[in-house]
Amino acid sequence: MKKLPPEYYxxxxxxxxxDFALVELTLxxxxxxxxxxxxxxxxEYAQQAMQLxxxxxxxxxxxxxxxxxxxxxxxxxxxxxxxxxx
Amino acid sequence: xxxxxxxxxxxxxxxxxxxxxxxxCRPIGVKYYSTPPQLYMGFQPPNLQQFSPKEALKKGTxxxxxxxxxxxxxxxxxxxxx
Numbered sequence: 001m002k003k004l005p006p007e008y009y010x011x012x013x014x015x016x017x018x019d020f021a022l023v024e025l026t027l028x029x030x031x032x033x034x035x036x037x038x039x040x041x042x043x044e045y046a047q048q049a050m051q052l053x054x055x056x057x058x059x060x061x062x063x064x065x066x067x068x069x070x071x072x073x074x075x076x077x078x079x080x081x082x083x084x085x086x
Numbered sequence: 087x088x089x090x091x092x093x094x095x096x097x098x099x100x101x102x103x104x105x106x107x108x109x110x111c112r113p114i115g116v117k118y119y120s121t122p123p124q125l126y127m128g129f130q131p132p133n134l135q136q137f138s139p140k141e142a143l144k145k146g147t148x149x150x151x152x153x154x155x156x157x158x159x160x161x162x163x164x165x166x167x168x
Contacts, residue, residue: 017139024148028130035132045139 002079004060004086011056012086018049097121098159118159123152 025042032038053063061076062069063083071077098120105113124130134149142148 013140013143017143020143021139021148024142028148031130032132037133 002081004081008060008086011052011059015049015052015056018045018052021045022049097123097126097154120154120156122154127151 022042022045025038025045029035029038029042057063057069061072065077098118100116100118103114103117130149134151136142136148137145137150137153139148145153147153
């Protein structure tokens with residue numbers, strides 16, 4: 001079975017962490033829709049998350065399917081491990 | 087409820103459930119339940135101190151004010167042994 005390098009997990013954890021912060025900020029902004037500072041933080045984190053995912057996908061292949069991620073040159077989506085198996 | 091107001095504040099509350107004489111189990115004695123911090127906060131104030139995203143992921147909340155550490159209150163009662 002293919003073994004994933006430790007950086008894979010570090011990079012993925014960073015994505016997970018920033019995505020969780022975004023979930024929290026989303027819930028916060030639902031009840032505090034006028035907090036400009038929080039919205040600015042939200043956008044900063046959203047940008048960071050996109051950047052992290054883009055880097056991750058160029059290194060390890062697509063995170064999402066159906067056109068939400070670009071494919072690499074060898075259609076690595078067709079072989080495991082898939083993002084939800086690791 | 088036996089929340090004595092003279093005691094120091096604790097979010098862990100207790101009560102003693104009724105124990106039927108026909109209950110095949112031993113009486114549990116005191117039951118504990120935990121009350122989360124948001125119950126005492128009212129509306130969340132803006133600009134609360136935040137965890138870093140990585141720490142937030144581990145703690146389960148972005149704000150230290152909402153972090154609710156749980157310690158098993160039954161642990162030292164050895165209720166689960168035998």
